Structures are given as structure tokens and as C-alpha cells.
Amino acid sequence: MEIGSRIRFYRIQQNMTQEELSRGIISTSYLSKIENNQTTASIEVLDFLCSRLKINLIEEEEIPLMKSLFDWYHDIVHRRQDTLKKRYEELREKIHATSDTTAMLYFVLFEFRYLLTERDFAEAEAKLEKISLYKDIFEEKMTYYYEKFVGLHHYLQSKYSSALMHLKGAERFLTKHLPFEKWEEADLYYSIALTLSQLRKAALVIQYTHFALNIYQSRYDLMRCAECQILLGINYLRCEEYEKSEESYHLSMKLAQQLNHNGLLGMVYHNLGFLKSTNDLYEEAIQYYKDGLKLKGEPESLNTVFSILYAYYQLDQKDESKKWLEKGWELLAHNDRSEYSYHFKIYNYLLNEQLNDEFESFMKEEAIPYFLDHEKLHYIVEYSEIMANFYEERHRYKAAVVYYNIIKSSLKKTLIN
Structure with missing residues (x-):
């Protein structure tokens, strides 16, 4: 340098x-x-x-230090939580003593990635601000990692369009035939697929997930294969290819059972429940959701509790819905998951038939702006439809048109692949 x-x-x-x-x-x-x-x-x-x-x-170039840095990064990507913090402390001491600037730059980048794994977003943001001041001195491979990690950072902040822009920026370096391991390519493809899934680009999700899956299968990485099958199941469902969706879920179920991984199995049951719910088979959906709930940890249970609440609401079993709403509030008290506070508050209004001025104000000023800001297209459509109906029933047609236009805009985004 x-x-x-x-x-x-x-x-x-x-x-x-x-x-x-x-x-x-x-x-x-x-x-x-x-x-x-x-x-x-x-x-x-x-x-x-x-x-x-x-x-x-x-x-001075320190080859052993560089190897240690990339071994640590490998552990970060492969979620080896038991060793990450210890190796971080060891590497930080070595970096303070080195004169190898290249090693120092890679450490700063991998440290940023590590902080994202630890969900230390405040510290990660501070590191990113500093990295941005000298990112123009990066060699191409460093720029690849910078783009990939910033993409992940934005993904975790629910800024999916921006995340995709950075991840695609990283992908451009793969086409330059830089020396990356195959697992690194797979991890990027899977990250792009996840982001596209949040943006409801189902056809592209399936394409990128298969890119990743082919590599994971060649490496016999069963965990990541199972995660790919779940992602395929979700997006086959969005394409209304219900048999393919169910097939993917059952493949991921077999892998989860082989790995003896309850959390993964709970995720499969949840998604099978959503598949049944999409086809209006709410009783079957509820059973899958409840089976999944037995296996999932508390922080991951909020979406399943909400899904059960929704299924009972669709069956017009309001007492059961209210019971699961209370369960949701209890879980939310121990988890910082603001999205679900909006879901539960909306259904509290619906279940108690309190579609009044307070409801209107909450939906207009808080709930729908939150889902728009976080690009949650499915809920933007669902809750905007509730608002359009709310206004039509009160003969406020101009206000209803505003929400129909939001629905139209959101659906258009899902169709542009």
C-alpha cells in the first residue's frame, strides 16, 4: 500500500x-x-x-496474522458463536502490535461484520462512519467485503432496497474472478436471495437461492441447505406453486430432523402453517403453528403467535384470537420487536371493534408509515386494504383512493423482477 x-x-x-x-x-x-x-x-x-x-x-507483511483474520471471518459466517469473542480479543491485541496495514484494514472490516453478528448496532454504526472516510484506499477484495457488509447492515435495519444495491455491488466483484472461496460465493448469493425475498421478488429469489444451494450441496452443508429449502418454499408459495413449496418444506424438515435442530424444525412447521393458511386451511395451519411453537425459542415465537391469532381471526373465533393476542403482548414485553407491537395493536382495534378516530389516527400516522418505511410490502397491502374499506364504509372515497394507490404501488413493486 x-x-x-x-x-x-x-x-x-x-x-x-x-x-x-x-x-x-x-x-x-x-x-x-x-x-x-x-x-x-x-x-x-x-x-x-x-x-x-x-x-x-x-x-511489514504478516502472513500468519492474515490467515488468523480470515479464519475468524470464516467462523463469523458459519456462526461459530463459541469461539468468536475469544478470537476477537486475541486478534485485537495482535492488530495493535502490527505494522501490516493490509491486515489492519481487513481487521477493521471483519470487526464491523462481527459487531453485526453480535447485534451491537450502535458500535457498528460508529465503525462504519470511520471506515467510510478511507474506503477509497481499499483494494478490490476489500471493497467487495465493504459492499457486502454494508448490505447486511442495511438488511438488519430493514432498509431492503439499499441493502440490495450494496449486495449487488459486491456481486460485481465475483464476476471479476477474484480469489474467493465457494462458501463465500454461496453466502453472498444467499444474502441477496434473502433481501430479494423481503422485496417480494420471488422469481429472482428462486434463481439466487439455487445458486447458493448448488454450492452448499456440493459442500454437504446440511444446515444451509435446509435454510435454502425454506427460502425456496416461501417463494414458490408466492408464485402460487403450492406443490413445489410443500416439497421444499418437507426437504428442509428432513434435514432439520437429521441435524436434530429444533429451532430449524420449528421454522419449517411455521412455514407449513403459513402455506395452509394461504389456502384458507386455517385449522390445519393452526396445528402446524402450534407444533412449531413447541420447538421455537421465545424470541422467535412472536411471528408464530401472531400467525395463530390471525388464523383464529379468519375463522371468526374472536375469543381464541384475543387469547393469542394476550400471549403476544406477554412475549413482546420481553422482546424488542417493534413490528409486532403494530400488528397486535391493529388487531386489538379489530377484535374489539374499535374502528374509531383513534384507530384512524394510529393507522395513518404510525402503523402504515412504519411498514412503508421498513418496506414490508405484504403488510402495506393488507393494512392499506383495511384502511380503504374503513373509508369506503364511511363514504370518504377520496381518502379510500389514497390507500388503493398505496396498494397499487406496492403490488407493482412485487411484479418488477
């Missing part, structure tokens, strides 16, 4: 301004030219700058 880029990187890492680094050595404008590799400074000047930054003028 050019010395100017190294100086810029370490200055930003140490939260030092150009004025602070250049003071008493050179002018700030001259330092700016050095950092942008627009001029060649004397060895004496570079030595002074490096001394102030406490780094070596001559960069």
Missing part, C-alpha cells in the same frame, strides 16, 4: 485531524497531497509523520 494511504488510514483510526498530524512538520495542505498520493515527500518528512502516528515507515 502507498505510504500516503497508510498515513491517512492510521490518522483516521487514531481520531487525529490533519492539523494535529502536520503541526510543526509540514503544512496541512501538503499533508493532504501526501495522503492522496499526489506528491512524494522526503524520507525525513515521512519519518516524522510515522513517528507521530507511532507506526513503522516500512510496512
Whole structure:
């Protein structure tokens, strides 16, 4: 790496301004030219700058450290939670002692990815802000990871369109034949498929999921194969290919049983329940949901509880719906899942037949704006239809048209693949 880029990187890492680094050595404008590799400074000047930054003028490559970094990243992607934190602490100590700038840059990138795994979003945001200041010095492979990780960051914030833009940016580097492992390619394809699924682009989801699945099958990665089959099942369902959907779910069920993974099996039962619910087979759906609920952990149970509530509501069994609504509120008290607070509040109004001014205000000012902001297209359509009907029943047709237009816009997004 050019010395100017190294100086810029370490200055930003140490939260030092150009004025602070250049003071008493050179002018700030001259330092700016050095950092942008627009001029060649004397060895004496570079030595002074490096001394102030406490780094070596001559960069040393540490191959064992690089291997350790990529081994750690492999563990992050493959969710080996038992070793991640310990290895993070060990690598952080080694990085503080190294003069290998390339290793340092990869550590910063992988640290950002690690913080996302730990759901430490505040710290991840702070790291990303700093990384963005020097991302233009990245080599191509680093830029690939930057785009991929920023895509994941946006996905976890429910910013799916932005997430897809960054993930597709990462995909462009795969076509350049850079040296990536096959599992890395599969992980990117699966991440793109997940994001497309949130955007309801079913045909593209199926395409990318098969890209990932082919690699996972060749590697005998049963867990990821099962997750791919679930994703295929969800999107075959959206294409109204119900037999293919059920077939994918049963394949994922066999894999989950083979892995003895209750959480995964619970997810399969939930999705089989949703398949039955889509075909108005609500009694069968409820049984699948309840079977899944026995296997899922508490944080993952909210969507199943809500689905049971919805199924009973469709069966016009309001007492049962209210019972599951109470269960939902209990779970929500122990989980920070704001989406479900909107779902439960909407059904509280519906079940208690309180479609009044307070309901209208909540839907207009809070609920639907939340689902629009988080690009939850299915719920945008469902709840906008409720609002359109609400206004039509009150002969407020202009207001109803507003929500029909929201429905039209959302459905159009699902059709553009």
C-alpha cells in the first residue's frame, strides 16, 4: 500500500485531524497531497509523520496474522458463536502490535461484520462512519467485503432496497474472478436471495437461492441447505406453486430432523402453517403453528403467535384470537420487536371493534408509515386494504383512493423482477 494511504488510514483510526498530524512538520495542505498520493515527500518528512502516528515507515507483511483474520471471518459466517469473542480479543491485541496495514484494514472490516453478528448496532454504526472516510484506499477484495457488509447492515435495519444495491455491488466483484472461496460465493448469493425475498421478488429469489444451494450441496452443508429449502418454499408459495413449496418444506424438515435442530424444525412447521393458511386451511395451519411453537425459542415465537391469532381471526373465533393476542403482548414485553407491537395493536382495534378516530389516527400516522418505511410490502397491502374499506364504509372515497394507490404501488413493486 502507498505510504500516503497508510498515513491517512492510521490518522483516521487514531481520531487525529490533519492539523494535529502536520503541526510543526509540514503544512496541512501538503499533508493532504501526501495522503492522496499526489506528491512524494522526503524520507525525513515521512519519518516524522510515522513517528507521530507511532507506526513503522516500512510496512511489514504478516502472513500468519492474515490467515488468523480470515479464519475468524470464516467462523463469523458459519456462526461459530463459541469461539468468536475469544478470537476477537486475541486478534485485537495482535492488530495493535502490527505494522501490516493490509491486515489492519481487513481487521477493521471483519470487526464491523462481527459487531453485526453480535447485534451491537450502535458500535457498528460508529465503525462504519470511520471506515467510510478511507474506503477509497481499499483494494478490490476489500471493497467487495465493504459492499457486502454494508448490505447486511442495511438488511438488519430493514432498509431492503439499499441493502440490495450494496449486495449487488459486491456481486460485481465475483464476476471479476477474484480469489474467493465457494462458501463465500454461496453466502453472498444467499444474502441477496434473502433481501430479494423481503422485496417480494420471488422469481429472482428462486434463481439466487439455487445458486447458493448448488454450492452448499456440493459442500454437504446440511444446515444451509435446509435454510435454502425454506427460502425456496416461501417463494414458490408466492408464485402460487403450492406443490413445489410443500416439497421444499418437507426437504428442509428432513434435514432439520437429521441435524436434530429444533429451532430449524420449528421454522419449517411455521412455514407449513403459513402455506395452509394461504389456502384458507386455517385449522390445519393452526396445528402446524402450534407444533412449531413447541420447538421455537421465545424470541422467535412472536411471528408464530401472531400467525395463530390471525388464523383464529379468519375463522371468526374472536375469543381464541384475543387469547393469542394476550400471549403476544406477554412475549413482546420481553422482546424488542417493534413490528409486532403494530400488528397486535391493529388487531386489538379489530377484535374489539374499535374502528374509531383513534384507530384512524394510529393507522395513518404510525402503523402504515412504519411498514412503508421498513418496506414490508405484504403488510402495506393488507393494512392499506383495511384502511380503504374503513373509508369506503364511511363514504370518504377520496381518502379510500389514497390507500388503493398505496396498494397499487406496492403490488407493482412485487411484479418488477
